[in-house]
Amino acid sequence: MPTTGVPDPSGDRRGDDAAASGRGAASRTTLAWSGDPLLGAKFAIPAAPRALVRRRRLLERLAGAADGPLTLVTGPAGAGKTTLVASWARLTEPTTPVAWLTLDAHDNVPGVFWAYALEALRRALPDLPRDIGAPACSDSVGRSLLVRLASALERLPGPVVLVLDGLEKAAGRKVAASLEFLLEHTGSRLRLVLVSRVDPLLPLHRYRAEDRLCEIRGPDLAFTPREAEVLLRRHGLAPGGEVVRRLTDRTEGWAAGLRLCALALQRSPDPDGFVRSFTASERVVADYLLAEVLDAQPPATRDLLLRTSVLDRVHPELADALTGRRDAEGILARLARANAFVEPVADGSWYRFHSLFAEVLRTHLRSRQPGLAEELHGRAARWFAGTGRTGEALVHAAAAGQWPYAAGETVRHLLVGPLLADGGGDGLAELFSHMPPDVPGAEAALVAAACRLVRGDTEGCRERLDEAGRWLRREEGRPSPEVRLTHALLRLLSEPGQGGDGEAAAAEETARELAGLMEGLLPARLEERPEIGALRHHGLARALLFAGRVDDARHASADAVAACAGGATGPVRHRALGMLALAESAAGVLGAAEDHAARSLADADRHGMLPDRRSGAADLALAAVAFERADQDTAHRHLAQARACPDTHDDPLLAAERTALLSRLELAEGRWDAALAALGEGGPASSSWPAQRLALARSAAALARGDPEAAASSVHGTGDGGPAPAVALAFAHLAAGRTGRALRLAARADRSGRLGLPDRVRVRLLRAHAALLDGDLAAAHELLAQALEAARAERLRRPFTEAGPWLRRLLDEPRQADGSGVSASWLTERRPGGGGAPAHTEALSPRERDVLACVERMLSTDEIAAELHLSVNTVKTHLRSVYRKLCVSRRREAVERGRQLHIL
Known part of the structure; x- marks a missing residue:
């Protein structure tokens, strides 16, 4: 050279x-x-x-x-x-x-x-x-x-x-x-x-x-997972895909970190376990970062790095608050320029540390200055609270163990609303799951009650509410409006117990109290928490339905839907629409129930709600609609989807409806013993709607087995829950030969303003059967015609399929001298393919027609999105709506149905 x-x-x-x-x-x-x-x-x-x-x-x-x-x-x-x-x-x-x-x-x-x-x-x-x-x-x-x-x-x-x-x-x-x-x-x-x-x-x-x-x-x-896998294999390792993914995520693709981990993995008897438990405290990684990064910094910079390591992201002013100095802005900017595992985020005024570096710093802080981390978390909590970042303030208050302060801020900012609305409150429920049970104060008891309610523990919620009440009576001075509002909201959402008009009246009173407290707040506060108004209507609707006041529950649910505005109330709207659909299905308003249930499910999809956060009310409503229309397959499918939602097990209202539907479906398919087994042992007599629904299902199963006495005894004690038990009792008496008593019960139920469409049709059929038994063929035909006319608009089939052989004989019997009979052709209409569902079809929107036309041309979802200038997710939403409205589940069926109905 x-x-x-x-x-x-x-x-x-x-x-x-x-x-x-x-x-x-x-x-x-x-x-x-x-x-x-x-x-x-x-x-x-x-x-x-x-x-x-x-x-x-x-x-x-x-x-x-x-x-x-x-x-x-x-x-x-x-x-x-x-x-x-x-x-x-x-x-x-x-x-x-x-x-x-x-x-x-x-x-x-x-x-x-x-x-x-x-x-x-x-x-x-x-x-x-x-x-x-x-x-x-x-x-x-x-x-x-x-x-x-x-x-x-x-x-x-x-x-x-x-x-x-x-x-x-x-x-x-x-x-x-x-x-x-x-x-x-x-x-x-x-x-x-x-x-x-x-x-x-x-x-x-x-x-x-x-x-x-x-x-x-x-x-x-940064190494990609594929490159990380090659690196590990070059070290003689044979990692699985999950190991590679975890290690790449944990190191953020940092080359030296991956190499050091590979060396450690070579010495580990359990590589998978090493990766699962791997932290930056592993000596090979910690030594490198301490020597190459931390120790290379001047003392003031090292102090800042250690103190701010308790944060997920760092603002210069926050760093100054933790260090007690005024030089953080320059230090952080220099570290970012030097690629010292500090990088700017957001608008450039915030910074973050590499996750492994942050862990090393936190471990070093704990070992060098025990107890300082908790003090720093407390300072950070106050700084975040002072800048309006309440969520981050709560995280640091919890890390500092300052639970009374955290609970107080939660109640003061009405965060129980979002917590109850989406079932988690952006991690709030998980955060407070670590709060000790003996934290003093009404606010701590209220937050604990809300967390238990979110988990479906209504009894635990009531216990903590009682504790909150004791604190409120013990504390001097008048509680703040936020405390009283939170207390009232939790009472409303957890009140229904045994049902009945007494509890419904109490719920209405609590709802009025809550409305008054809301009026006392500044409008801006309510605009920040729109969930509270929606939850007030939803809680009232649930209490009314629990008491069997179906029509009132429908109105309250509609109010809850109307009160939902914006993305924050999306989860409440999903639940409110489901509750509305459930009440409508019980009232026999099947078309509206189907529409509202579909909207509820669409809301859940739009907000990306996971099954453990969804309500099963909408699927229960769709199962009920399908059952009433004699479409057992669809009913089973929606019932299975409902069972995947936790609230159909935790909420007694939904759990009872799920159990009753399962029993009725078993009964419709001729499995009498399975229908009774699904119901379990009968509970104490109660006039609550859930108890009534179970009693009615038990009565129907007993009657199908030919035991009218058991059918009658099943509904005794539930008469205060509305006219439905009277109808069931009338059928039991008719089956036992007590026709006069059956007709008197049917007449009394018919005069009730709370009689739903299914029971109104059943009353007409009972009277038709009685007339037929009495030899009055003309009256029987007239009553059957009234029943068919009432049921036709909603395509209500169940009362007819359960009526028994006498109905077929009456349908076949000529009504007039000219041989004309009762028209019941719609009862036997089936969808293409003989699936047994009604041929009722809801009109497609213009955009849904466009999507269906593209499906006919065999375009893919991506191609449809490109042609119609829509997002792929929007196309999928339209397709689901088309399938629902056409009563199909596949593209080919949708096209065939569209041609049959002259849509295409």
Whole structure:
């Protein structure tokens, strides 16, 4: 290799540079001012590590980037910068000369830097002219030397690549200025590749605007799961996909972290267990980060890093509050520029630490200053609360163990509303699940009650509400409006117990109290928490339905739906629509029930609600509608979907409806014993709607088995729950031969304003049967015609399918002398394919017709979205609506049904 000539300081000089002529070989590899030799190892391309992963995506970017004048590769320590560029350089060297220089802290002065840079270029370019010269002193380099070097490089027959590895160690302004000069005056011959932890002091903004800069930064260097898998295999490991994913997520693709973990995994007897329990406290990772990052910082910076490690994200003002100083803004900005595992987020005023680095800092803080973390969490809680970030304030208050403060802030900001609305309150329920049971104060008891209600523990909720009441009576002064409002809301949502008008009246009174408390709040507070008004109507609707006041419950549910506005109330709207649909299905308003249930499910889909957060009310309503229309298959499907929702097990109202529906379906399919077994043992007599629904199902099963006495006894004690038990009792008496008593009960039920459509039709059928038994064929026909006319609009079939053989005989019997009979053709209409569902079809919207037309053309979902300029999710929503309205489950069936109905 050629050597760099270094002039004798006493010889001819050009400024501060000496001519490179007539010097001995020994002097050519030394520094002019000290005589120290140049270190040859600094010019060697680093050897490939034993487990090198060739990262093709980055090598190709470097290959394209090196055609331009400047390539910048930056990232934190251990990101794989040098390994990547060295891999590329070894591939590039055979076709393009690559001059490599590894810099250290002593290269931070221009003379030393350019002495080494010239030697690197001479080793790569044996024909580089020898009259360029060399620096004569350490702290400066003359312009003439740079001019001669630029001129020599410009005359090269082809380009040369100069790689400067570790440029942050030579980050002075003079070095940067000389590099800028060289870039501007070498044409296309010099191609700089700068490898650094920090951005050099070059006009990068101008280079970007002129398209002269290619950048590969920390996020680009992060390993993908596929690359991480290759790396682990190179270490002799055979990881599963889940292990790779966990490890990649945990390290955020940090190259050094993955390599250190691979070494630790080689020594671990349980690699999967290692990954599951892996934290940054693993010594191999912690030692690296402490030595390479934390210990390299000045004391003030180390203190800031340790104190702010308790945060998920850091704001300079918050950091100042935790450190007691006023220099956080500059320190954080410097750390981010230095790629010291600190990076800006959001609008640039916030920062985050690499997750592993944050864990190391937290562990170091706990070991060096026990108890300080809790104090810092407490300070952070107050800072977040003071800036209106209540959610983050609560997280830190909990971490500090300041539960009374956390509960007080929760109640003061009416956060129980969102908590009850979406079943979690963005993690609020999980946060307070760690609160000890003996935390004093009414607010703590109220929050605990809300958390229990969210988990379906109504009894536990009432216990904590009682405790809150005792605190409120014990505390001096009048409770705040927020405390009283929270207490009233929780009472309303947990009150129904045994049902009956007494509890319904209590719920109505609580709802009025709640409305008055809401009026006492500033309108802006209520606008922040729209869930509270919606929950008030929904809680009242549930209490009314629990008491059997179905029509009142429908009105209250409709009010709850109307009170829902915006995304925050989406979960309440989902539940309110489901409750409305359930009440409508009980009243026999099947079309409206089907529509509202479908809207409830669509809301759940739109808000991405998981099954454990959904209400099963809508699916129960759809199951009830299908059952009333004699479509057992659809009823079973929706019942199975409802059973996947926790509230159909936790809420006695929905649990009773689920059980009753299952029993009725078993009965409809001739399994009498299974129908009774589904109901279990009969509970105490009660007039609540859930008890009534179970009693009616038990009565129907007993009657189907031919036991009218058991059928009658099943509904005794439930008469206060409305006219439905009277109808069931009338059928039992008719089956027992007590026709007069049956007719009197039926007449009394018929006069009730609370009689639903199914029971109204059943009463007509009972009277028709009685007339037939009495030999009055004309009256029987007239009553049957009334029943059919009442049921036709909703396609209500169940009362007819359960009526018994006498109905078929009456339908076949001529009604008039001319032979005409009762028209019941709609009873036997079936959907295409003989599925047994009614042929009733809801009209498609214009957009749904467009989607169906695209389906007929066999377009995919993506193609339909592109043609109609819709999102894919919107197309899927329209398709689900089309399937529901056409009573089909597949694309082909939808097209066939559309053609049959002349939609296509």
